[in-house]
Amino acid sequence: MKNEENINHLTAHLFRENSGKMVAVLSRLFGLHHIDTVMDVVQDTFESVLTQWRFSGVPDNPSAWLMKVAKNKAINALKRENKTKSFSPSLYLTHFDDSFENQFDILLSPKEIQDSQLRLLFACCLPDLSQKNQVILTLHILCGFGVPEIANAMLMNNEAVKKVIARSKDQLKELNNILQTRLITLSEERIQTVHTILYLMFNEGYKTTRSKKGINNDLCYEAIRLAKLLDHKNAPRQHETQALLALMFLNISRFPARVNMQEEWLTLEEQDRSKWDKVFIEEGYYYLNKAVESKSVTRFHIEAIIASLHCSASSFEKTNWEEISKLYRILEQLEPSGLVKLNRIMAESYISNSKSIQAIDKLKSNLLFKDNFLLSAAKGDVYQRKGQFKNSLSSYEEALQLAVSPADKKFLKKKISQYKQNQN
C-alpha cells in the first residue's frame, strides 16, 4: 500500500481506451474467431486490477501494467483452450509454442498497438451490417463501451443492444483472416465506410449531448480518437480523414456553450461565444489547413469549412450566411439529402426569408421528415423572425407534438412558453 502523498490517479477513460487496445492486440494474435475469449480475457484483466488497485493505488504506467496482466491471462487462456483442442490459432500465430510470448511482445510497441486498433476498426465496419450496428459494434469492441453505456448513448434499450452485439460478433468471427492482412486497412472502399461510421458515431454523440452531458460527449471524443488512427501518410484518403477531424474539432469546440445551467440546449444565436473552446478551434483549423491541400473536395471538407465560418464569426449577427449558403449548395450536390437542403434553406433565410416557408413546405414530401419535428420547428423559427408570432406559435406547437427526445421537447416548450409570457 502506498502511503506517500503522490498517489497516481487514472486519466479519464483510461480503462475504456485500454480495453480497445487490448482487444485489438489480442484478437490479432488469437484471430477474430476467438473474439469471445479475447473479450473475456480483457474483462478478467480489469477485474483483477480492480481488486488490486483499490488497495495498492494505481501503478506508474497503468496502460503497460494492464497489457502485462492481459498477456499473462491470454497465455493461460491459450493453454486452456489448447488442452481442450478447441483452439485454432490465427494465421498470424501460425503455431502456439514458446515463441508466442515473443510474438506477443513484438505487438506491444506503440506503432503495432496503433496498427492493431486500425485493423480492428476496419474489421468492425463490416459492410454486411447496417451503419447503426457498425457503430454499436465499434463502440463495444474498440471503445470499451458496455451495454448500458451504448444503450444510453444510442437511445436504445439494453436488450436491443445485447442482441445487436451478439449478432454482429457472430459475423465478425467469420472474418478470421482479415486481421492478418494489412490490405484491408489500405482499401479505398473500406475507408469510406470507416469514415461514415466515425461520422455517424460523432453525430450520434452530438445529437444526444443536447440532453445530457457526460457519456454522449464521449461518443464524440471516441470518434475523434479513432479518426486520428486513420491520419497517417500511408493511409488512403488522408485528406478526407483530416477534413473529418477538422469538422469534429470545430463542432465540439461549441460544447461548453451548448447547454445552459438548466440543462436546456441553446441555439447558435443564444450561445455565449466566449465559452467556445479555443484549443479545439485551433486544432480544427490545423486539420482543416492540411485537409484543403487535397485536390478533391469531399462532404467533410465542406462541412468543416461551414463549421469554421461559424467559429470565426465574432457574433451571430456577423455570420457569413452568403458563404454558408453557397457551401450548402455545393454540399447538396455532393450529398443530396433533405437535411442538407433544410440547412441550406435556413442559412438562406438569414439573407432573405421571403421564400423560406414555401421552400420548407416543399420538403414535406421527403420521407426523412415524415413525423419529424424539424420542419415545423424550422418554420416556427422563420415565422418568428418574420414577426408572424401567431404562425410561429402554432408551428412550434405542431413541432412539440412530433418531437420525441426530452431535450427537443424541452427546447420547444421553452419557445412556446416565451410566447405565452409575452402575451400576458
Added chain:
Amino acid sequence: MKEFLMLIRENLDNYGKMTPEEMQADIAKHVKWVEQLVKNGNFKGGNPLMPMGKHVKGNNKMVTDGPYIETKEGVSGYYFLLANSLEEAAEIAKGCPSLQIGGTVEIREVIQTQQ
C-alpha cells in the same frame, strides 16, 4: 488510537457485470478514500484477497471451495483502521466505496496481545 480490522464482503460476481468505465470509477473512489484515511491518520494497512479460497471444516478436515454456496459473496479484502473507538471506526467505515455497489463491511477491534 486503537486498531480495527475492517472486512469487506462483496458479491464477487458483481465485477463481471461492470463496464470498464464503471470499474475505473470504482478504483478512483477507493484510491480517494484511502488518501483521505491516510491524511486523517486512520489508515494502518490493507490488502485485497483472491476471490477463490478453500474452506477447511470439522474434525475430518473436509476441504471445500468455501462456505458460500448459494451466493458468490465473499471477503474481497481487509483494512486495518486506526480510531479512538468502535463507534468512530464504524463512522469511518461508512465511507468505504464498496458499500455503494452492494457490499457490506464488518469492523472488529484488534486486541493487542504484545505490549
